[in-house]
Amino acid sequence: MSRSNPRVLAILERAGGFASAQEVYRLMQREGESIGLTTVYRSLQSLVNDKIVDVLRREDGEAIYRLCGGAHHHHLVCKGCGETIEIEGGAIEKWAKTMAQEFGFREVGHTAEIFGLCPKC
């Protein structure tokens, strides 16, 4: 489970450090990489175990992975056309930290997304 890890990692980086297993798989196929879906899942799991990668959940329950530590951002998504803008979440980081502290939580992460209609829609 070692030859594929770096390849999966590379894809995650290029993807902006934010993708589901299925997406990683599709991306790798598109780039001509030869890898099986099973291996993608296994690599992602081992990367998570090694705390190199973080796992979150989309609204629909699909697991999404991202490099941890790497500057993370949030999304502003258009309900109409699906356009997505990466935005800063400084306020959120602080909020998350404060709240976690107040309730004694450790190893804290968070998700946040804004959605609405973009100017064009």
Next chain:
Amino acid sequence: MSRSNPRVLAILERAGGFASAQEVYRLMQREGESIGLTTVYRSLQSLVNDKIVDVLRREDGEAIYRLCGGAHHHHLVCKGCGETIEIEGGAIEKWAKTMAQEFGFREVGHTAEIFGLCPKC
């Protein structure tokens, strides 16, 4: 989609307001209620739409439902035991509004969750 909603709701109450669709179904069966799994799913969805019920995700991605207090709030979820605390998100509201404005988005909503390990875990 109206005759079953109250029954599903009643079960959610008795369950301590925290159960997956499958669990609600099993509970109802055990109590002799006659209902189909499909209907349980549909009722839960409609209750979510009506904001009577809240939906979260377990670690494994399964959706769990519970009665919600009504006022818009966010969650602080423990990765270990699943305990959930409802928290205020004033900072988020402002952030969302600011960001949306900056990019000209309308009809804006948002999601935000914090997760980590609670003091006990």
Next chain:
DNA sequence: ATGGAAATGAAAATCATTTTCATTTGTGCT
């Protein structure tokens, strides 16, 4: 009653994820 709309549920379809298992690859040893 009667017709049509809404609700229901059984069974099939979907879809992400996991498991199984046979094959391939890598590594160390002689």
Next chain:
DNA sequence: AGCACAAATGAAAATGATTTTCATTTCCAT
């Protein structure tokens, strides 16, 4: 090089939650 054995790989099947389909049943207003 040749050999053995462990780890890694991936195709296909299994799993499990959720959704869809579609025929039937229940509600209501006429």
